[in-house]
Amino acid sequence: MMYSEAILDYANSKRFRGRLEDATAVEEGKNISCGDEIILYLKVEDGVVKDTRFEGIGCVISQASASLMIERIIGEKLKNVISIIEEAEKMAKGGSFDEKKLGNITIMSDVKNYPARVKCFLLSWRTLDQVIRKLSQS
Amino acid sequence: MLSTRLYEDFPTLKLKINGKRLVYLDSAASSLKPKRVVEKLKDFYYTSYSNVHRAVHTLASQATVELEESREKFANFLGVSPEEIVFTSGTTMSINLVVVSLLRSGFLKEDDLVLVSLLEHHANFVPWLRLSKFHGYKVDYIKPSGRFGTLELDDLLKFRKARPKVVAITGLSNVTGQRLPVEELRNVFPDSIIVLDGAQLVPHERVKPEEIGVDFLVFSLHKMLGPTGVGVLYGRREFLEQMEPFLYGGEMIDRVTLENVTFNELPYKFEAGTPNIAGIVASKEALIYLEEMGFEEIRRRTRKLTELAVDGLKQIDGVEIYGPLDERQQGIVSFNVKGIHPHDVAHILDQEFGVAVRSGHHCAQPLIELLKKQSTLVEFPNSTCRASFYIYNTEDDVETFVEGVKKIKEWFTR
Ligand SMILES: Cc1ncc(COP(=O)(O)O)c(C=O)c1O
Numbered sequence: 001m002m003y004s005e006a007i008l009d010y011a012n013s014k015r016f017r018g019r020l021e022d023a024t025a026v027e028e029g030k031n032i033s034c035g036d037e038i039i040l041y042l043k044v045e046d047g048v049v050k051d052t053r054f055e056g057i058g059c060v061i062s063q064a065s066a067s068l069m070i071e072r073i074i075g076e077k078l079k080n081v082i083s084i085i086e087e088a089e090k091m092a093k094g095g096s097f098d099e100k101k102l103g104n105i106t107i108m109s110d111v112k113n114y115p116a117r118v119k120c121f122l123l124s125w126r127t128l129d130q131v132i133r134k135l136s137q138s
Numbered sequence: 139m140l141s142t143r144l145y146e147d148f149p150t151l152k153l154k155i156n157g158k159r160l161v162y163l164d165s166a167a168s169s170l171k172p173k174r175v176v177e178k179l180k181d182f183y184y185t186s187y188s189n190v191h192r193a194v195h196t197l198a199s200q201a202t203v204e205l206e207e208s209r210e211k212f213a214n215f216l217g218v219s220p221e222e223i224v225f226t227s228g229t230t231m232s233i234n235l236v237v238v239s240l241l242r243s244g245f246l247k248e249d250d251l252v253l254v255s256l257l258e259h260h261a262n263f264v265p266w267l268r269l270s271k272f273h274g275y276k277v278d279y280i281k282p283s284g285r286f287g288t289l290e291l292d293d294l295l296k297f298r299k300a301r302p303k304v305v306a307i308t309g310l311s312n313v314t315g316q317r318l319p320v321e322e323l324r325n326v327f328p329d330s331i332i333v334l335d336g337a338q339l340v341p342h343e344r345v346k347p348e349e350i351g352v353d354f355l356v357f358s359l360h361k362m363l364g365p366t367g368v369g370v371l372y373g374r375r376e377f378l379e380q381m382e383p384f385l386y387g388g389e390m391i392d393r394v395t396l397e398n399v400t401f402n403e404l405p406y407k408f409e410a411g412t413p414n415i416a417g418i419v420a421s422k423e424a425l426i427y428l429e430e431m432g433f434e435e436i437r438r439r440t441r442k443l444t445e446l447a448v449d450g451l452k453q454i455d456g457v458e459i460y461g462p463l464d465e466r467q468q469g470i471v472s473f474n475v476k477g478i479h480p481h482d483v484a485h486i487l488d489q490e491f492g493v494a495v496r497s498g499h500h501c502a503q504p505l506i507e508l509l510k511k512q513s514t515l516v517e518f519p520n521s522t523c524r525a526s527f528y529i530y531n532t533e534d535d536v537e538t539f540v541e542g543v544k545k546i547k548e549w550f551t552r
Contacts, residue, residue: 059482
């Protein structure tokens with residue numbers, strides 16, 4: 001069920017919301033078909049994600065996904081983040097994935113059954129992927 | 139109550155969605171299909187199908203006759219002559235054809251003004267805007283000043299002195315459901331080329347382009363019980379005769395030499411390539427079905443459902459409804475529920491109530507921007523929920539839908 005208590009709690013949580021004043025990277029993401037937008041703030045030091053926040057409005061799926069994602073990646077090395085993103089994409093698209101790598105994020109594994117919502121789920125992940133790519137280029 | 143006839147005619151209505159009776163409220167995106175249309179497609183493919191116009195054999199003749207019967211049927215419906223009916227793949231293709239052909243034949247030139255309303259679907263917005271970048275004509279926008287995106291007659295009158303070369307406007311908004319005062323267009327813009335987007339209007343109303351004095355009228359059959367991939371472009375003969383074709387290729391040609399080409403007569407000049415033959419043939423059945431029901435009855439029915447839906451939603455605290463909310467609203471109700479994203483509303487309506495509605499920006503981002511500015515919601519989601527009604531919907535459907543929205547609201551705000 002896409003609207004479980006746990007998912008709603010993550011969607012409504014204020015824990016990871018807002019600007020991050022000392023961010024070292026900022027990225028905007030958009031879902032063209034529904035107009036949802038997200039701004040992701042990342043503070044990366046010595047190849048480790050020290051802190052992350054997000055701003056924006058969106059549906060329960062996109063908001064819960066962003067909160068779960070941030071909770072999972074804070075404290076992770078960038079190279080681990082890349083593999084977490086890969087696993088999350090696989091999960092959303094119904095492929096087999098490494099549950100251990102995703103942890104709590106698996107509470108959203110049902111999203112694979114709703115093709116129209118996969119892009120809601122992936123909004124924050126795609127945005128994160130953009131930031132990481134830019135960071136690894138520079 | 140839905141008559142048994144309608145229930146029999148639209149097998150899709152018998153579907154169960156997550157164990158619930160299907161309530162299909164997404165006809166503005168595309169309508170359901172009656173048996174009559176689907177069976178015509180099948181029969182035609184099995185018994186009369188071949189390419190049209192080119193060959194002399196029996197099947198080719200049958201297919202050609204059927205296709206031309208369809209053209210005649212649409213000509214009669216609009217009260218115009220068959221040469222003025224061009225079959226395209228849909229509204230989008232028709233509008234692109236009109237813009238490009240007007241440019242190629244010099245009807246639209248650098249420094250001319252094109253007026254477009256802010257209510258337009260991207261299909262009647264982007265072609266005008268994009269091609270202005272390459273051809274130097276100007277584009278200006280008619281801004282709706284009424285309640286949440288409602289276009290008032292005064293908004294048109296403001297441009298009376300602007301003398302636009304082209305006015306491109308919708309007959310019925312696919313977001314707010316507002317039926318526009320299309321009868322006034324010719325009075326307000328006596329010398330302009332008027333292009334009417336009938337994608338939403340024509341399924342609800344018999345439109346006579348000559349009577350209202352528009353030069354082009356375009357619509358899609360898939361929104362009025364017909365197959366996908368079929369569009370009708372009505373163009374006034376004087377224009378079609380002088381206009382350069384949009385697509386070049388087979389069938390639209392008269393004579394080809396190494397130096398030059400001349401074009402086929404109307405309307406074939408605008409029908410390059412092999413069309414959606416079976417689709418066009420089966421479209422006639424869709425029109426027959428609608429005519430048997432009668433457009434007065436269709437209008438009355440969908441208007442009644444619209445009114446019920448608006449009244450029902452008004453009772454729910456925190457629901458913001460867009461558009462005029464009066465007799466101008468036809469078949470479409472767009473809304474948001476405070477604090478709940480439209481995707482969530484639509485998803486739960488489907489999962490828990492079997493109700494299919496659309497959520498998103500409905501390919502009308504400029505209008506959504508305007509709604510956002512006027513919205514009283516703390517967080518406007520850049521999109522809306524849209525329930526749209528057609529001939530097979532009932533008062534029961536509206537009740538299920540309104541009840542669903544009410545429960546979702548309670549559930550989220552516990
Ligand atoms: C007002 C309006 N114009 C144009 C279109 C585009 O029609 P089609 O997708 O059939 O080309 C639509 C369809 O959503 C519409 O509602």
